[in-house]
Amino acid sequence: MLEIKGINSFYGKAHVLRDLSFDVERGQVVALLGRNGAGKTTTMKSVMQLVVPESGSVTFQGVEITRMAPHKVAKMGLGYVPEERRIFTDLTVMENLEVGRQPARAQAVTWNEDMLFDMFPNLAERRTNRGKELSGGEQQMLTIARTLMGNPSLILLDEPSEGIAPVIVEEMARVILKLKTEGLTVLLSEQNLHFAQAVADRVVIVESGSAKYQGTMAELNANPEIRDTYLSV
């Protein structure tokens, strides 16, 4: 569904991604694992074309999206949930959802506010609150809900478990599995191996901007050396 082939991305002069390649298949939850600074966020942004790769290609549902404007990428059904919870703090919860609204799309669930409030009951009580009045966990949920309003077929979750309370992390895992059962494909980046183990089918380990290991979660679990080489803290 999503093919990343040999992309090289830069931040200014810093060469962040080096010939990074991996695929995400429809219906899977793929975890991008790696240490801080390995290039996970840049990978997400390069898929979304918020960072434009200098070379290589990104193909989504058979269409090359490299160098496409981010809003067109989003319109193709790629949903992006950024790492820093970039909700619109001066807008209410309902207004934040409105910004994300896109027309219904074939082959993807069409979400509405009620469905999202079912999934995120905390947000339902706060629909007229402004973004800045929400807790960190609620903000994280809102970023996901807002992206779902665009009815994506693939959702990019950048470090969804970062900086939120353990209880909310569990809820986050539940949400991701729910999205999977709804038929969404998920690419998430993680530093937290336990969280990835709870939700992911496949794993891509990124180190210094390249994919060092790819395999199923079960294979990784059976391969402690790999884990120790790339993921130990």
Place this chain on the structure above:
Amino acid sequence: MGLFIAQILTGLANASALFMVASGLSLIFGVTRIVNFAHGSFYMLGAYVGYSFMQILPGAFGFWASILLAGLVVGIIGIIVEILVLRPVYKAPELFQLVATFGVILVIQDLTLLVWGADDFLGPRAPGLKGIIRIMGEPVPKYDLALIALTPFVAFALWWLITKTRTGILVRAATQDREMVGALGVNQAWLFTGVFFLGCALAGLGGAVQLPKGGADLLMDFNILSAIFVVVVIGGMGSLPGAYVAAVLISVLNVFGVNYLPQSTLALMFVVMVVVLIFRPFGLFGREEVAGEHGQVGEPERPIKPAGQSARMIVMFGLFLMALLPIVGDSFILVLITDIAIFCLFAASLHFLLGLGGLVSFGHAAYFGGGAYAAALLVTYAGTPMELALILAPLAAGLTAIIFGWVCLRLTGVYFAMLTLAFAQLLWSLVFQWGDFTGGDDGLVDIWPSDWASGTTTFYYLSMVLCVGGIILLRHTAHSPFGYALRAARDSQRQAESTGIHTKHVQLVAFGFAGAMAGIAGGLFVFSKGSIFPNELEIARSFDALIVVFLGGVKTLAGGVVGGAALEGAKDYITRFEYWRLLLGLLIIFVVIVAPDGIAGTLRKWAEKIGFMKREDQA
């Protein structure tokens, strides 16, 4: 009591157009983060276009339809400007955008002159609203009452659009995080264009709606510019309620000012602005602006180095040629080169603040004109000899700069720039309105150099020594420990503070120093011309210097000097054409889009490409 109420009503009516124009500016700034200097020009276009429609369309219906059509047409012109001029510079640093919009001002000025001619138009009166109504015995024009009644509807419509519609929600979201809005599937390019359309249409409406009160003339653009800036800054950038409250406040104050303080009406609004900003640094309803928040982080600053051997040789050779010039050149050339040198020093002093200090001052003319007026006043009232006047002029300008800077440096970014502009305008309005002392519009005349320096050649040498000396001093300071501290404060205030640099103090000293250098240029200017007029303190003069620094290149040390020489030289040639503003404006826009590193910066890049100069990363 009746008079009091009548004056409040006049103020409210005047606030109508002001609010429309200012809310348009505020809206554009809120979303695009561009301070649209050309906003006054769209207001002027609105008046002209409205006037033309009113000539064709008859009756009350025609009158109001003309106003709406003027808004529409100006909005469409705004779209053209946005697509052609602003889209290429959205990611550029603020200064580039400002300069681009300034180019638009020049272009619109000349196109208006081309289409409608130089004559002022008296606005037609509104059919059915021609008379007056007596309120408590005082006459109030019916049209004023109509405007007072109309404004809340415009305000309400805007409020509804912004808070209740999907477009409004997207606009507010984009105000905060454009990239995220794009990543959610919204084509923000068209959102920006839409906002620009609306903002310009509001300016056009404002221009058309004031026709019965003010008519249409070619000075409208600059005349309203400072007022709308004041309104937007007092109200808070991006705040609609703020724009309304501030428009009413300023208009009412102005009406009362005319009656009770006729000498200081112009200064009054700037005083109010300064007072508001001291207590509420981001305006009545504004929120703090964080630099870099909106993705306008430019390239990292290139470290600057002292001139190398070859550069010094070239400069020495140039100076040698200049020293020999009086032997071959006639007096016309000498006067021209003197003008250029004076302007170069003025520009170099602004460049020092802007390039090294990162302090975008919009009011640098205050120190140039301030130095000039200080010298002129000393000569006129105290019979001060030229030598002493040339020493006291920079002191006066430097002192002014320190006083203004002390207030301005409490703010940063756009608010800082606006405040420097306000102070410059304050000084201008003082000089302009305090005619008994400063000569007002008639200026001060008969200020000539001492006898020994009165010859063209001698004065040429005197100017060269002072200007070249001043420029070398500015350059030298850039490479002194003080220059390092100033650059450190520009690049990272926090890190500079943590290494023990008192950044505000360093910036204040830099402000005073740059002011004093501009003061020398101003002093020389008076003696070279023999007279001084308030226009040396105008916004346009400050912009000249900004454009020069920009054209020369902000990030190169030579920028101010190269730009100064280029502009002053080009102006001498270009002003011979009837529509030179059009040419200059197009040139500016062209440079902004094609050569954003300025002349010196672009030359440097070429030199690096052909291997004449070493590249930074290899050096």
